[in-house]
Amino acid sequence: MSQAQRPLSPHLQIYRWQLTSVLSITHRATGLALAVGSLLLVWWLLAAASGPGDFALAQAFWYSWIGRLLLLGWSWSLFFHLCNGIRHLCWDAGWGYEIKTVYASGWFVVGASVVLTLFAWIAGYAVRGSI
Amino acid sequence: MSDEARLRSPLGRVLGLGSAKEGVAHWWGQRVSAAALVVLALWFVAAMVAVTGADHKAVVAWLHAPFSAIAMILLLIAVFYHMALGVQVVIEDYVHSEWVKISMLVLNKLVAFALAAAGIFAVLRIAFQG
Numbered sequence: 623m624s625q626a627q628r629p630l631s632p633h634l635q636i637y638r639w640q641l642t643s644v645l646s647i648t649h650r651a652t653g654l655a656l657a658v659g660s661l662l663l664v665w666w667l668l669a670a671a672s673g674p675g676d677f678a679l680a681q682a683f684w685y686s687w688i689g690r691l692l693l694l695g696w697s698w699s700l701f702f703h704l705c706n707g708i709r710h711l712c713w714d715a716g717w718g719y720e721i722k723t724v725y726a727s728g729w730f731v732v733g734a735s736v737v738l739t740l741f742a743w744i745a746g747y748a749v750r751g752s753i
Numbered sequence: 754m755s756d757e758a759r760l761r762s763p764l765g766r767v768l769g770l771g772s773a774k775e776g777v778a779h780w781w782g783q784r785v786s787a788a789a790l791v792v793l794a795l796w797f798v799a800a801m802v803a804v805t806g807a808d809h810k811a812v813v814a815w816l817h818a819p820f821s822a823i824a825m826i827l828l829l830i831a832v833f834y835h836m837a838l839g840v841q842v843v844i845e846d847y848v849h850s851e852w853v854k855i856s857m858l859v860l861n862k863l864v865a866f867a868l869a870a871a872g873i874f875a876v877l878r879i880a881f882q883g
Contacts, residue, residue, distance in 0.1 A: 650843060656836075660832055667825075667871075668875045671876075
């Protein structure tokens, strides 16, 4: 019997993305990104425990443009995963399953993650050097 | 013979525990650590904002305080527990070769333990320094 040459789904070139599935995969992606970030948190802590020399090295990395770019990505990832995680906990509690609510909470998570990231960075630059 | 009698061991029938409720351990672990991380992550962000631009002396003094040290250790435990559970699901979903999958699942757990141990060691070293 010959195999029917059916096209595979989803047809990515005509696929209409939905917020729900995009946020779902973003939750995973940010989770994986944070897993990598946790590696650098441990490195930072070990550097602090090791002494001023190693710590200065770690700080130089974080204050470089690539360090800041990574921190920006990780801070947004953290806020997104945190906000969307709370959204998931609400679902687990049985709340917010109506399609309208799912979209509203989804957009809220997107907005909140961006606002919280901006807020944290503004606060970071504001207190910088004050300790 | 009924399915009940055929499929379950005599001991299992007597104990009457059903599935012993072990199947949902992963699900619960993920949720409980998530709830803990809601609080711990907010503390972590506030702390990281506060130590922005701080030198070594200031960061060590901050982590030397019992509250910061304990909160950081709790964060590390919750993070790496939550991470091990989350990465496990990703591996189970996307890795289809059996031996690669099992190797990665084992590696995932071991890496999580190693990172948690290293992070906690660093915090304790700072916390117990003079």
